[in-house]
């Protein structure tokens with residue numbers, strides 16, 4: 001089905017209103033339901049799942065240090081919108097089909113409120129997973145201003161729950177950011193970019209079987225899912241009318257497996273001011289920005305002197321990344337029309353300096369961990385991805401000490417890039433380096449074959465998700481804490497995350 005481009009205006013998710021606020025806390029309630037929503041005017045309304053009746057969910061905006069309490073509730077039907085694969089760990093027939101649990105991605109949160117994949121709950125909390133601890137989550141927001149997002153994290157069905165619509169923005173603001181005089185209010189726009197495919201009747205398409213179906217198995221996980229249509233804030237290939245002035249955009253790749261290489265067809269620079277974890281030291285002018293699933297870029301684009309122009313936000317990333325088929329590239333994201341009159345003089349700025357970014361030194365690390373990213377075949381002949389050769393259920397092996405600093409070597413033995421996300425902490429990318437995969441597989445020693453490569457300019461800031469390229473060792477450094485307890489780290493390609501590329505870890509005292 002071919003849908004026309006740029007016929008629907010970009011929706012902007014509403015900002016969620018707190019139920020109440022007292023001296024100590026701000027209280028929110030967020031309910032998950034199934035409903036129909038128009039994703040494109042040429043499509044019948046699509047059945048989706050959303051938070052507070054909205055896909056994407058409403059944006060939660062908090063202040064740094066604000067203590068927030070959220071009761072996430074599930075009012076979804078008993079039957080899943082998409083086909084569940086019962087052969088996948090955590091989604092066997094011994095658990096209810098529709099389960100949910102919410103994780104605020106990038107947040108520093110106590111373990112009981114982090115949305116552990118086995119802390120799921122069903123409609124009305126009738127049934128809960130073995131790690132369910134509380135109904136009301138607590139977020140201390142002890143972080144600087146940054147672009148986070150919340151999404152489902154249920155073991156074995158995260159890919160389906162997020163694809164069905166369970167994702168939204170979570171923005172932390174602070175005083176320092178406000179002093180910078182960035183474009184704000186109606187000139188600050190969050191953009192969640194996702195790929196989907198549709199059936200003729202307008203319903204969401206998600207594969208029921210892998211390309212090579214397994215006999216006797218009705219449904220099955222696919223190695224990756226790539227949709228043929230791009231949605232921004234829940235609309236297919238939308239347009240946005242702007243004034244000839246500066247705008248701030250929060251770019252979020254909320255796709256299951258697709259990477260993006262964003263570019264403006266006007267040739268304009270995109271000024272990146274922030275990474276996953278907040279503002280960078282200096283803005284960088286970029287022709288292209290690559291975002292792996294779950295990565296964010298906080299950017300400013302200046303449309304001054306572009307009056308009357310239509311600018312297309314393009315994508316050039318192959319799928320799978322980086323060596324996928326050119327025919328899998330969906331090259332259009334949205335259109336920006338500089339058609340609105342300038343309402344008032346644009347006094348916002350692209351700052352020349354934002355804030356210090358103290359580089360962590362390798363010498364401060366008390367431990368190094370070598371962790372492989374592996375690709376295997378399961379007993380049905382399907383691709384299965386593992387972290388350090390282990391699946392979700394293997395005994396826990398990572399026990400970092402609270403307050404300690406570690407360097408993790410992500411040793412990618414597969415043919416694809418994997419966006420690796422660690423809960424609880426923000427890290428810095430140290431470097432990447434090519435190595436000999438064959439020798440590593442045989443002897444478990446790293447033999448480097450290339451020079452040390454510094455992080456990409458767009459990664460020079462705090463990160464919570466890092467792209468680990470094939471045939472490279474990607475090194476990251478982080479300090480664990482302030483909380484102790486059970487968390488997870490995983491690949492954020494959701495088909496990988498669901499099929500064993502996720503591991504628990506425990507921060508110990």
Ligand code: C2O
Pocket residue numbers: 103105151153294421423488490492
């Ligand atoms: Cu975006 Cu473990 O999550």
Ligand code: CU
Pocket residue numbers: 385417418419491492493496497501
């Ligand atoms: Cu992966």
